[in-house]
Amino acid sequence: MFAKLLTALVLAVVMGSAVFNLRQQRLELMHEITGLHRQMNRDSQATWDTQVRIAKRTGPEALHEALARVGLEMEPAVSQAEVQDEPPMPLVDANYER
């Protein structure tokens, strides 16, 4: 009888410990998730800040100033159009219906 009682008590203690352990794990996980969530928020806010810095430094005026500062000569990326056989403007009949 005592052995059975002891066994029951031990099992109860083991089960209780397991339950407590699971609960502790759950809390630790929740804590970890919360920490990660806060970290994600901080990181995304840092990304916002970085985006603004990039945008400021790559704007047309900023690039223009940067190129002027280093004295970099840029050439237009367009070339002369091929000579056309046809006149560019459509020459239309001048007699419109009245």
Add this chain to the structure above:
Amino acid sequence: MSDDGHLYTEANSQPVLRPGGVPTQVDRSPARVLLVGRVMIILVTVVLLILLGRVVQLQTYPQERLASKLGSQQSTRHLQGRRGTILDRNGRVLATTRIAKRLFVDPVLIVDRSSFSEKAGYGLGYDPVVIELAMAARPKSRYIVLDRRMNDQRTELLKNLDLPGLATDPVLVRDYPQGPLAGQLIGFVGAEGKGLAGLEQVYEKQIAATVGRVSYQRDARGRALWVEAGNYQKQTDGQNLRLSIDTVIQSIAEASLAEAVEKYHAEAGQLVVMDPFTGEVLAMANYPAFDPATFNKVEPQVRRNRVVTDIFEPGSIFKPIIWSAMTQLGAADPNEMIDTTSTGVHRTSKGRRLHDAKPHGRITWDEVLIYSSNIGMSIVAERVGAEKLHEAMVRFGFGKPTGSGLPGEIGGVVHPLKKWTHYSVTSVPMGQEVSVTPLQMVRAFSAIANGGMLRTPTVLPVLGPASTPPPLGVRVLDQRVADYTRSVLRRQVTEGGGKKANSELYDLFGKTGTAQLPNLKQGGYYQDQYVSSFIAGAPADAPRLVVGCFIHRPDKSIGHYGGVVSAPAVRQVMEQSLMYLGVPTNVDPDPQAGSGHMAMNR
């Protein structure tokens, strides 16, 4: 009995020590064990039930003292969603939201009150007197804001400044990385984060974010432990808004406009760049410009997007519209000779005296437009009549908003027929007795550039992987008439008043306009106040862009003709924008020349 003096009973008996060291025998009968077992079980059960009850009570109805402590261990925070970013057509950021630091003072935490202001001021670059005054103004407050939005430099300095009493608070701010670029178009947001003007206001629903909420369980030191289920409500970021505006072209437009306005000491100016085939606005510049980040430091009229909110009498830039409409109606043959008189003065059938800037004598109908003859336009307009003229203006979209969806857009003034006077038939073809917005003018001119289709202007991208094909538009001109008008307008640039817009790189077609400002108080027109305009498209054989420049009240002593004041700005914008878009030039551009160099460096 054993050797050590213990008494033994039967096999299930244990020796028991009596007081005095004499062992006695314990009753270990099954009945007693059962009884003890039951009592133990009952006791344990009762204890467990009491504990369970206590747990239930703590969870459901805790005592007030405990409840207050439990409550203080939870902290609720708002989760800020990010307002949508406004991008140009290539994804460059025009307006975005970020977290900035708000600097404040908590006087309770200050260690040395006497030297605090000096240390904080000199350490971070503020005036110590200002800090002292701010603290004196709210002596009981623990939250005295010193700087609503710290700059990066001060934020770095604060990290190295160990001064109790100073602290920062994260705050959402709207940032405009391109500064004043397209300021009037983009608009601005108020302190509450809501759009108050421009696209920020129009697309508020789309780009606004929603605020979330989270409640943390905290430990005794206030550190976040975890979030219980149900205590988290996610924030939602606003949608990004992509525009048809091209930041580079916008930058070119604003620089050229500013140069022209400042050169001629004008009051204000607008410049619009449009793709005539889609109706997309690639640039919408206003002068003076303003930075949306500091919107409360400028006058309200500067913040207005005058491209759509203000009207003016267009003057001669209106002639191509009426000229093409009258040509389509067959009112004049392109080669027909029209007598614009050798004196430059003409009296209409209703007795009105009209002048040309200089006498042209007998000229063709084409030359009427090329030389911008008021007399020639009025002679043919009288053949057409008021009704057809009115109909043409309405067909080209004048008198009603363009449908661009921009805030504050007005429709201009086209008087109903019944209000037309005897003079109206000869005034309207010269761009008088009609008021238009710059956007309406560019839109109507685009119909000539694209072969006769009137399209709705838009600041949202029309072409692209995720968008629908451009709307069909409304045909307002026959293709042949539109093409022919273009060829005549090309001659206006090479032979007429638009010579200063003639470019070696691209063939422009356009029309100048120098409209006197109406005197609204005394009637008539001011003799020394003008709107100097030039509107053009290019390349003439396959137009890619239409550019309209409108400069208000230039100093007449320096120059006031549209062909002088506005045409160079339009040529500059056209050349640089087309080169930027990779449109082949007529001749190889000189990299040492200002325009080409500038375009590529932008």
